[in-house]
Amino acid sequence: MKQWMTLLNKELLEMTRNFKWIWVPIVFILIAVMEPITAYYMPQIIDSLGDLPDGAVIELPVPSAEEVLVASLSQYNTLGLLVIILSSMGIIAGERKSGVAGLILVKPVSxxxxxxxxxxxxxxxxxxxxxxxxxxxxxxxGILFDTIPFIDFIQSFFIYGLWLSFVLTITVFFNSFLKSPGAVGFLSFAAVIVLIVISGTFSKWFEWSPAQLLSYASTFIMSGPISSDVWAAIILSVSGIIMLLGGSIAIFRRKELA
Amino acid sequence: MELSQVNWEVIIPIVAPIILIQLILLAIAIIDLVRIEKVNGPKWVWILVILFVNIVGPILYFVIGRRND
Structure with a gap:
C-alpha cells in the first residue's frame, strides 16, 4: 500500500509538471460552458451574422434548461472523449518509450x-x-435558463462519469501492450467510436451497453421514466472497467518491456 | 442588429469568465513554451499555433508539442 501511494504521488507530481492539472480542467470547463452560452445568445448571434431580408422572422424555440444541460453532456461525448484519450494516451506507452518504465520496474515494484x-x-x-x-x-x-435540481445534476454526473471512466480504462488497456502513444490514441478512439455507433444504431439490443449511459444520464436530467436497464448498464460498466484493468495488468506483466 | 445595440452590460459578466480562463490557458502555454528547452518542431510555429488556433492550439501544444523524454 505504501508503495502504491508512492507511485500515485509520482503520478500526481508528473501531471502537475506537465500542466495536466491546469489544461484538462480548463478544457472541460470550456467544452461544457459553450453550450448554455451559445444556446442563450443564439437569437443575437443569428441577428448579427445573417443578412436577412427585411421582414424575415426566424422563430427559434427557446430550449429548456434540461435540454441545454443534456447538450453539455453530449459535448463531452465528442470533444470530452477526445480530451480524455489525448491526455492519457501516453501514460504507460510514453514511459515505456522513454525508458522510465524500465527504471521503475527494475526495482521490486509489482x-x-x-x-x-x-x-x-x-x-x-x-x-x-x-x-x-x-x-x-x-x-x-441556472443563471441563464432555469435552475435544475441539484439531485438531478449529481445523478446524471455519476452515471455519465461511469462512461467516461470506461473510456479512460480502454485507453489504459491499449497502453499496456502498445509502445507508441499515437497508436494508443488512435486505437482507443476507434474502439470508442465503434462502441458508440453500434450501441446507437442497435439501441434495442444494446440497452445494457456502457455507451448508452449518456442517454440514461439524460433521462435523469429530463426526469423522464427511468428504465431498469440503467442498472444493467451501470453493472456492466463497472465490471467492464474491472475486467479491462485486470486484463491490462495481465498483458503488461507478460509483455513487460518488450 | 448593430454592435452598438448589443447590451454589453448584460453580456460581459456572463462571457468574461470564459474569456478569462481561455486567456489563462493561452498564457500558461506561452510561458511554458518560452521556458522549455526543446519542443517537437520549431518554437516559432508553436507560438503561432498557440496564439491563433483558439482553445485547440494550447491543447495541441501540451499534448504533442512538449517532449515527453
Missing part, C-alpha cells in the same frame, strides 16, 4: 501497483476536471 496507480491518477484527474466543468455548466444553466 506490476499491479504500477498499472493501478497510473489508472488511479488518471481517474482522479478525470473526475475532478469533469466535476468542475459540469458544475460550471450547471451553474450557467
Amino acid at each position: 506490476y499491479t501497483a504500477f498499472v493501478t496507480a497510473k489508472w488511479a491518477g488518471a481517474m482522479l484527474l478525470l473526475w475532478i476536471s469533469y466535476f468542475i466543468g459540469y458544475f460550471v455548466s450547471w451553474y450557467y444553466v
Whole structure:
C-alpha cells in the first residue's frame, strides 16, 4: 500500500509538471460552458451574422434548461472523449518509450501497483476536471435558463462519469501492450467510436451497453421514466472497467518491456 | 442588429469568465513554451499555433508539442 501511494504521488507530481492539472480542467470547463452560452445568445448571434431580408422572422424555440444541460453532456461525448484519450494516451506507452518504465520496474515494484496507480491518477484527474466543468455548466444553466435540481445534476454526473471512466480504462488497456502513444490514441478512439455507433444504431439490443449511459444520464436530467436497464448498464460498466484493468495488468506483466 | 445595440452590460459578466480562463490557458502555454528547452518542431510555429488556433492550439501544444523524454 505504501508503495502504491508512492507511485500515485509520482503520478500526481508528473501531471502537475506537465500542466495536466491546469489544461484538462480548463478544457472541460470550456467544452461544457459553450453550450448554455451559445444556446442563450443564439437569437443575437443569428441577428448579427445573417443578412436577412427585411421582414424575415426566424422563430427559434427557446430550449429548456434540461435540454441545454443534456447538450453539455453530449459535448463531452465528442470533444470530452477526445480530451480524455489525448491526455492519457501516453501514460504507460510514453514511459515505456522513454525508458522510465524500465527504471521503475527494475526495482521490486509489482506490476499491479504500477498499472493501478497510473489508472488511479488518471481517474482522479478525470473526475475532478469533469466535476468542475459540469458544475460550471450547471451553474450557467441556472443563471441563464432555469435552475435544475441539484439531485438531478449529481445523478446524471455519476452515471455519465461511469462512461467516461470506461473510456479512460480502454485507453489504459491499449497502453499496456502498445509502445507508441499515437497508436494508443488512435486505437482507443476507434474502439470508442465503434462502441458508440453500434450501441446507437442497435439501441434495442444494446440497452445494457456502457455507451448508452449518456442517454440514461439524460433521462435523469429530463426526469423522464427511468428504465431498469440503467442498472444493467451501470453493472456492466463497472465490471467492464474491472475486467479491462485486470486484463491490462495481465498483458503488461507478460509483455513487460518488450 | 448593430454592435452598438448589443447590451454589453448584460453580456460581459456572463462571457468574461470564459474569456478569462481561455486567456489563462493561452498564457500558461506561452510561458511554458518560452521556458522549455526543446519542443517537437520549431518554437516559432508553436507560438503561432498557440496564439491563433483558439482553445485547440494550447491543447495541441501540451499534448504533442512538449517532449515527453
